[in-house]
Amino acid sequence: MDQNYTFMFYGFLVAWLVVIIYVISIALRERKLRAELDRVKRMVDDREHESKR
Amino acid sequence: MRLKIILALSVLSGLILSWNLHTMFLKVPDELNQGAIFRIIYFHVPSAITSFAGFFLAMFSSVGYLIKKDLRFDSVAASITEVSFAFTTITLITGSIWGRVIWGIWWTWDYRLTSFFICWLLYVGYLMLRRAIDDPTTRARLCAVLSIFACVDVVIVWKSIEWFRTQHPGPVLSIRSGGGMAPGMEAPIWWNFLALIMLATVLVLIRMRQEAMQREIDTMRRYAHAF
Amino acid sequence: MTFLQQALAIAGKDLRSEIRSKETVNASLSFALVILMLFSFAFDPGSDQVREISGGLLWLVYAFAGTLILNRSFARELVNDCLDALISSPASGAQVFFGKCLANYLLLMVVECVSFPVFIIFYNARWPARWGLLLLVMLLGTWGITVIGTLFSAMTVNLRLRELMLPTLVYPMLIPALLGAIRLSTVLIAGEALETDDQIWFKLLAGFDVIFTALSLALVEIVLVG
Numbered sequence: 001m002d003q004n005y006t007f008m009f010y011g012f013l014v015a016w017l018v019v020i021i022y023v024i025s026i027a028l029r030e031r032k033l034r035a036e037l038d039r040v041k042r043m044v045d046d047r048e049h050e051s052k053r
Numbered sequence: 054m055r056l057k058i059i060l061a062l063s064v065l066s067g068l069i070l071s072w073n074l075h076t077m078f079l080k081v082p083d084e085l086n087q088g089a090i091f092r093i094i095y096f097h098v099p100s101a102i103t104s105f106a107g108f109f110l111a112m113f114s115s116v117g118y119l120i121k122k123d124l125r126f127d128s129v130a131a132s133i134t135e136v137s138f139a140f141t142t143i144t145l146i147t148g149s150i151w152g153r154v155i156w157g158i159w160w161t162w163d164y165r166l167t168s169f170f171i172c173w174l175l176y177v178g179y180l181m182l183r184r185a186i187d188d189p190t191t192r193a194r195l196c197a198v199l200s201i202f203a204c205v206d207v208v209i210v211w212k213s214i215e216w217f218r219t220q221h222p223g224p225v226l227s228i229r230s231g232g233g234m235a236p237g238m239e240a241p242i243w244w245n246f247l248a249l250i251m252l253a254t255v256l257v258l259i260r261m262r263q264e265a266m267q268r269e270i271d272t273m274r275r276y277a278h279a280f
Numbered sequence: 281m282t283f284l285q286q287a288l289a290i291a292g293k294d295l296r297s298e299i300r301s302k303e304t305v306n307a308s309l310s311f312a313l314v315i316l317m318l319f320s321f322a323f324d325p326g327s328d329q330v331r332e333i334s335g336g337l338l339w340l341v342y343a344f345a346g347t348l349i350l351n352r353s354f355a356r357e358l359v360n361d362c363l364d365a366l367i368s369s370p371a372s373g374a375q376v377f378f379g380k381c382l383a384n385y386l387l388l389m390v391v392e393c394v395s396f397p398v399f400i401i402f403y404n405a406r407w408p409a410r411w412g413l414l415l416l417v418m419l420l421g422t423w424g425i426t427v428i429g430t431l432f433s434a435m436t437v438n439l440r441l442r443e444l445m446l447p448t449l450v451y452p453m454l455i456p457a458l459l460g461a462i463r464l465s466t467v468l469i470a471g472e473a474l475e476t477d478d479q480i481w482f483k484l485l486a487g488f489d490v491i492f493t494a495l496s497l498a499l500v501e502i503v504l505v506g
Contacts, residue, residue, distance in 0.1 A: 011093040174452040213456040
C-alpha cells in the first residue's frame with residue numbers, strides 16, 4: 001500500500017517534470033531566437049548604413 | 054492581445070489543476086482494487102486524448118499549408134505536433150509507472166502501449182525531419198506530407214494492433230459504451246482534460262510566436278544579403 | 281503517352297541501368313544473406329522456436345534489404361543532376377514515382393525470391409505446401425514496403441542525412457503491413473491451417489497498399505516539384 005502511494009507520486013512527478021523540461025527548452029529557444037534577431041537586425045542596420053554612404 | 058490570452062489561459066489552467074489536486078486527494082476515495090495509484094488516470098487519460106487531438110489538428114493544418122502555401126499553417130502544425138509529442142511522452146511514462154504497480158512490469162507489448170509507442174516514433178521522425186531541412190518552404194512542404202502520412206498511419210496502426218488482443222483495460226469513460234467508472238470519480242478526468250488542453254494551447258501559442266520570430270529572422274537575413 | 285507507358289519507360293530505364301551495373305541488387309542480396317546468418321547466432325537455428333518466429337525473421341530481412349534498394353532509388357539520380365532532368369521532363373511527378381516504384385518492386389521481389397530458399401535451407405524449414413498464398417503475401421507486403429519506401433526516398437533525397445533519415449521514417453510507418461505479413465507468413469511456413477481470423481490480415485495488407493498508393497500518388501507531385 002505504501003509502495004502504491006510512492007508510485008503515484010512518481011507518476012505525477014514525471015508528468016510535471018516532462019512539462020517543466022519542455023517549458024525550459026522553449027525558454028532557452030526563446031533566448032536564442034531573441035539574440036539571433038538582435039544580431040540580424042544589427043547586421044541589416046549596418047548594411048543599410050553602408051549602402052547610404 | 055495574444056500575451057493577455059496566454060496569461061489568462063495559463064492562470065485559469067493553473068487554478069483548475071490545483072482545484073483538481075484538491076478533489077483528487079481529498080474527495081475521491083481510493084479505488085477498490087487498485088488503491089491510490091489509480092489517480093494516475095487523471096493525468097494519463099487526459100494527456101493521451103490531448104496528444105491525439107493535437108496530431109489530428111496538426112494534420113489538418115498541414116493540409117491547409119499544402120492548399121494555401123502559407124507558412125503560418127506550417128508554424129501551427131509544427132507547434133501543435135511538438136506540444137502533442139510532449140504529451141505523448143507523458144502518457145507513455147505515466148502509463149509505464151501505472152503498469153509497474155498493477156501488472157508488476159514496466160512495459161508490456163499490449164496493443165495500446167504498442168500503438169502509442171509507434172505513434173511516438175512516427176513523430177520523432179517528424180521532428181527529426183524538421184531539423185534536417187534548412188530551407189523554410191521545403192521544410193514546410195515535406196513536413197506537411199509526412200504529417201499526413203503519419204496521421205493516416207496512426208489510425209491503421211491502431212486498428213491493426215487492436216486485433217493482436219490486449220492487456221490494457223478497455224475504455225472506462227462514459228462517452229464510450231458501458232462506462233465503468235463512478236461519476237464522482239470520472240468528473241476530475243474531464244476537468245483535468247480541460248486544464249491540460251488549456252496548458253497545451255498556451256504552449257502552442259508560445260511556440261507559434263517563436264516560429265513567427267524565426268520567419269522574421271529569415272526574411273531579414275534574406276533582406277540583408279540583398280545589399 | 282498514357283500514364284502507364286510513361287511509368288513503364290521510367291521503370292525500364294531504372295531496370296536497365298541496374299542490370300548493367302547490378303550494384304544495388306548485389307549489395308542488397310549479400311546484406312540479406314548476412315542478416316540471415318547473423319540471426320542464426322541469436323537463437324538455436326534448428327529448434328521448433330524457429331517455426332514460431334519464421335515470419336518475423338523473413339520480413340525483417342526483407343525490410344532491411346529493401347531500404348538498401350530504396351535508398352539508392354532516387355539518390356542515384358543526383359549525379360549529373362539527373363533528378364532535375366527527370367522532373368522537368370514531360371513525365372509528371374506521379375509517373376516518375378510510379379515508374380520508380382515498379383522498378384524497386386521488381387528488384388526487391390528478386391532479392392526476396394532468392395533469399396527465401398536460402399532461409400528454408402538455413403533454418404531447416406519445410407517448403408510451404410500453400411506456397412501460392414505465401415507468394416501472395418509476399419507480393420502484397422512488398423508493395424507496401426516499396427510504395428512507402430519510394431515516396432520517402434524521394435522526400436529524403438536532398439538531405440545530408442539521407443541514409444539515416446530513410447530507415448527512421450520508413451520502419452514505424454510500415455508496421456501495420458509488416459505485422460500482417462509476419463503473421464500470415466508464420467502461419468503459412470509452419471503449415472498450419474489459416475483460421476478465419478487470419479483473413480483480416482489479408483484485408484489489412486490490401487487496404488494498406490491501396491490507401492498508401494493513392495496517398496502517395498496524390499502527394500508525390502508536392503514532394504518532387506513543390
